[in-house]
Amino acid sequence: MSADATMIDTAAAVPAKGRSVLRRLLTNPQGMICIVFLLLVILFGVLSPLLAPYQPNQADLNAVNAAPFSEGHLLGADRAGRDILSQLMWGTNGTLLGSVLVLVISVLLGVTTGLLSGFYRGRFEAVAGFITDLIMSLPSIVLLIALFTLTGPNVMVAMAVFGVLVAPTYYRLVRSVVLGVRTELYIDAAKVVGLSDQRIIGRHVLWAVRAPVVIQSSFVAAAGIAIQAGLEFLGLGDPEQPSWGGILDNANSNIYNNRFGVLWPALLISLTILALVLLGNVLRDVLQSSAHNKTLKRSRRRALLNGAQAARTTSSPAKSEEALLSIRGLKVGYPDGPDRVRTVVHGVDLDVRRGEIHGLVGESGSGKSQMAFSTLGILPKEALVLGGSIYLEGEDLLADDKALKNARGRRIGYIPQEPMSNLDPSFTIGAQLVYGLRAVKKISDKQAKAQLIAILTRVGIRNPENVMRLYPHEISGGMAQRVLICGAVAGDPDLIVADEPTTALDVTVQAEVLELLRELSTERGLAMILVTHNLGVVADLCDTVSVMKNGRIVERNDVESLFSDPKQDYTKVLLESSRSVELMEA
Numbered sequence: 066m067s068a069d070a071t072m073i074d075t076a077a078a079v080p081a082k083g084r085s086v087l088r089r090l091l092t093n094p095q096g097m098i099c100i101v102f103l104l105l106v107i108l109f110g111v112l113s114p115l116l117a118p119y120q121p122n123q124a125d126l127n128a129v130n131a132a133p134f135s136e137g138h139l140l141g142a143d144r145a146g147r148d149i150l151s152q153l154m155w156g157t158n159g160t161l162l163g164s165v166l167v168l169v170i171s172v173l174l175g176v177t178t179g180l181l182s183g184f185y186r187g188r189f190e191a192v193a194g195f196i197t198d199l200i201m202s203l204p205s206i207v208l209l210i211a212l213f214t215l216t217g218p219n220v221m222v223a224m225a226v227f228g229v230l231v232a233p234t235y236y237r238l239v240r241s242v243v244l245g246v247r248t249e250l251y252i253d254a255a256k257v258v259g260l261s262d263q264r265i266i267g268r269h270v271l272w273a274v275r276a277p278v279v280i281q282s283s284f285v286a287a288a289g290i291a292i293q294a295g296l297e298f299l300g301l302g303d304p305e306q307p308s309w310g311g312i313l314d315n316a317n318s319n320i321y322n323n324r325f326g327v328l329w330p331a332l333l334i335s336l337t338i339l340a341l342v343l344l345g346n347v348l349r350d351v352l353q354s355s356a357h358n359k360t361l362k363r364s365r366r367r368a369l370l371n372g373a374q375a376a377r378t379t380s381s382p383a384k385s386e387e388a389l390l391s392i393r394g395l396k397v398g399y400p401d402g403p404d405r406v407r408t409v410v411h412g413v414d415l416d417v418r419r420g421e422i423h424g425l426v427g428e429s430g431s432g433k434s435q436m437a438f439s440t441l442g443i444l445p446k447e448a449l450v451l452g453g454s455i456y457l458e459g460e461d462l463l464a465d466d467k468a469l470k471n472a473r474g475r476r477i478g479y480i481p482q483e484p485m486s487n488l489d490p491s492f493t494i495g496a497q498l499v500y501g502l503r504a505v506k507k508i509s510d511k512q513a514k515a516q517l518i519a520i521l522t523r524v525g526i527r528n529p530e531n532v533m534r535l536y537p538h539e540i541s542g543g544m545a546q547r548v549l550i551c552g553a554v555a556g557d558p559d560l561i562v563a564d565e566p567t568t569a570l571d572v573t574v575q576a577e578v579l580e581l582l583r584e585l586s587t588e589r590g591l592a593m594i595l596v597t598h599n600l601g602v603v604a605d606l607c608d609t610v611s612v613m614k615n616g617r618i619v620e621r622n623d624v625e626s627l628f629s630d631p632k633q634d635y636t637k638v639l640l641e642s643s644r645s646v647e648l649m650e651a
């Protein structure tokens with residue numbers, strides 16, 4: 066991010082970075098409701114010795130099957146005259162404790178083995194994987210019921226066993242995250258500076274798994290409550306201890322005498338499970354967006370986009386008549402918090418004529434790619450086009466989404482930076498090229514193939530029929546770039562946007578690709594925007610150059626004049642540093 070990027074601030078701006086996960090959780094209405102409900106449930110249990118109207122098994126023979134809201138029994142009483150509210154309160158602690166037991170055991174076992182397996186792999190991973198598969202293949206509920214014959218009515222033992230049965234879900238989750246993290250360069254860097262494995266796991270790896278583990282825990286806690294209530298409902302709990310599932314079981318067998326008896330335990334169990342599951346969903350949203358929580362409020366986003374659209378329809382800026390592409394006042398920004406936007410392109414104008422190759426140069430982060438992506442309509446989803454117009458032969462592409470969509474691939478072609486990552490490894494070159502061409506031209510498969518073979522030959526691919534049958538990994542980077550150039554020109558576009566098209570190629574291939582681009586531009590009268598850091602490429606290929614800095618064009622000239630007589634200090638520095646790099650390389 067460039068330091069000079071400006072902000073559109075409002076008084077209500079809240080710096081996103083300072084907002085903790087808990088604060089974001091509490092400002093989310095769903096998160097807030099779930100947390101408050103769960104806290105109330107905990108208080109309901111913890112305060113039972115103080116607030117419960119009766120002892121857990123205290124019977125009042127005058128209140129047998131009392132209806133809800135009867136005197137002294139807010140939720141009614143069961144067939145033994147025991148107060149249902151008191152029973153639920155006394156039964157809460159046991160239920161919550163069982164759920165916590167499941168969590169502690171499953172997290173300890175699953176996370177630890179997942180971390181070690183993912184980080185060290187080898188024999189430990191093989192053994193842990195085997196045990197995990199074994200445990201996962203066991204039918205949990207049947208096993209827990211069978212356990213009753215060994216341990217008797219002891220739900221805590223059953224919950225501890227359930228914790229072991231659930232541990233594999235953590236194991237698999239953590240292992241897969243660690244497998245991704247352990248190959249990251251920052252882990253290699255930590256090893257190189259001499260950090261011990263314990264410190265790397267404790268500091269870097271554990272940090273990466275914390276979000277999925279926290280999210281998973283919410284669901285496991287819900288499952289713990291459901292299983293415990295289920296076992297107690299089946300009569301496998303301790304009959305002396307009140308429990309949510311036990312109360313439900315009692316009420317169920319007495320349902321014809323007191324039909325409201327089942328309502329309260331069922332509600333409490335269902336709402337607690339629901340709150341935990343919904344909290345898990347909120348946690349996922351909050352934690353997964355915590356690293357880049359820069360979402361703009363929806364209303365603010367809409368207001369900014371509508372404002373830009375209104376300005377577009379009311380004003381019609383003077384545009385060049387001879388230019389094929391005429392960009393006027395283009396302004397692009399990114400959210401930087403709920404009310405703030407960081408502008409990265411500041412009202413830029415740019416004209417490109419037919420047959421002209423226009424270079425966009427500037428330091429990293431100066432906004433070159435944003436210009437290119439705006440022209441193609443492929444800015445990231447979160448980007449905001451805050452103003453301006455992009456005219457292609459007089460038609461404003463930003464005023465009409467459909468016009469932009471129709472232009473892309475047909476009138477505007479794109480040559481990307483990384484040829485290999487822009488080809489799908491699952492399909493052959495031919496399948497991808499034919500699919501792309503037939504998406505923009507109404508022609509048969511056979512015609513598409515014939516046209517593509519001709520263009521592949523033109524872009525220097527020998528034996529194109531054979532290459533069409535190959536997969537991307539079977540061709541070189543230079544060939545892949547030629548294939549992408551073929552794809553870009555196949556739709557007969559008027560304009561090509563090329564984003565660093567030679568950066569990923571070696572020097573000899575670079576020269577050939579540059580030569581090819583120049584020839585294609587001349588042959589087809591193509592206008593071209595070439596985004597590059599490389600001033601050598603600009604000198605070789607471009608007719609005109611625009612120098613960008615901090616989202617603005619600071620100097621524009623034809624290529625000879627810009628190189629021989631740069632006007633702006635920034636351009637002079639850019640040219641100077643480019644020459645120094647060339648000298649060093651030489």
Ligand SMILES: Nc1ncnc2c1ncn2[C@@H]1O[C@H](COP(=O)(O)OP(=O)(O)OP(=O)(O)O)[C@@H](O)[C@H]1O
Binds near residue numbers: 070427430433445598
């Ligand atoms: N998805 C994004 N979210 C937030 N800011 C972004 C995003 N993409 C780009 N930017 C910001 O936009 C600014 C311009 O980026 P851009 O990619 O256009 O630079 P560039 O000149 O093409 O740089 P480079 O040559 O390194 O690709 C930078 O400050 C960058 O941080």
